[in-house]
Amino acid sequence: MGKVKVAITIDASPATVWEEVGRIERHVDWMVDAVAIRFTSKTTRGVGTTFDCDTKVGPVRLTDKMEVTEWREGRTMGVRHVGVVTGTGRFTLKRARRGRTRFAWEERLTYPLWMGGRIGGLVGDRIMGLVWKRNLKSLARTVEGR
Numbered sequence: 001m002g003k004v005k006v007a008i009t010i011d012a013s014p015a016t017v018w019e020e021v022g023r024i025e026r027h028v029d030w031m032v033d034a035v036a037i038r039f040t041s042k043t044t045r046g047v048g049t050t051f052d053c054d055t056k057v058g059p060v061r062l063t064d065k066m067e068v069t070e071w072r073e074g075r076t077m078g079v080r081h082v083g084v085v086t087g088t089g090r091f092t093l094k095r096a097r098r099g100r101t102r103f104a105w106e107e108r109l110t111y112p113l114w115m116g117g118r119i120g121g122l123v124g125d126r127i128m129g130l131v132w133k134r135n136l137k138s139l140a141r142t143v144e145g146r
Helices: 014-021 024-030 118-146
Strands: 001-008 035-039 050-057 062-071 076-082 086-095 101-108
Touching: 001 035, 001 118, 014 024, 014 050, 014 086, 014 118, 024 118, 035 101, 050 118, 101 118
Parallel strands: none
Antiparallel strands: 001 101, 035 050, 050 062, 062 076, 076 086, 086 101
16 A cells, blocks of 8 residues: 655635635546546535545546545545545645645555556556645645635
C-alpha cells in the first residue's frame, strides 16, 4: 500500500474552504480526475455517507466507491475506498497565518493486479500525486475567487 500526501496553503479561512470541500457533490468542480459523483446513501454529509465517483486518469476509467469514515466539521474528512482501488483518504484543514488555510490531502491506496498491483501502485501513486497537486491548485482558485 502506497502513501501519497499533497498540501497547499489557500488564501481563505478554513470555514470558507470547508464550504467547498464539505459539499462532496461539488468535488467534480475542482478535481480534474472526478467526472461524476452519485450518492448511494440517503445522507450527503457526515460519517456513513456513501457515494460512487466516476474517475478518469488518462485512459483509465473506473468507479471509485467511497464511504465517509471521519467528519469533523470545518477540519477533517476521511474516506474509505471500497471499489477496484481500495484504501483510505483524508482531507485536513488547519488555520494558517494571516487567515489562510493549510489544506492537506493524504491517500493510502492499494491497486488491483490488472493495474500492476504493488509495482503499478508505485507508478500510480506518483501519477495521482501530480493529479492531486493540480486539484489543490484548482480548489485554491475556486475558493480564492469568491
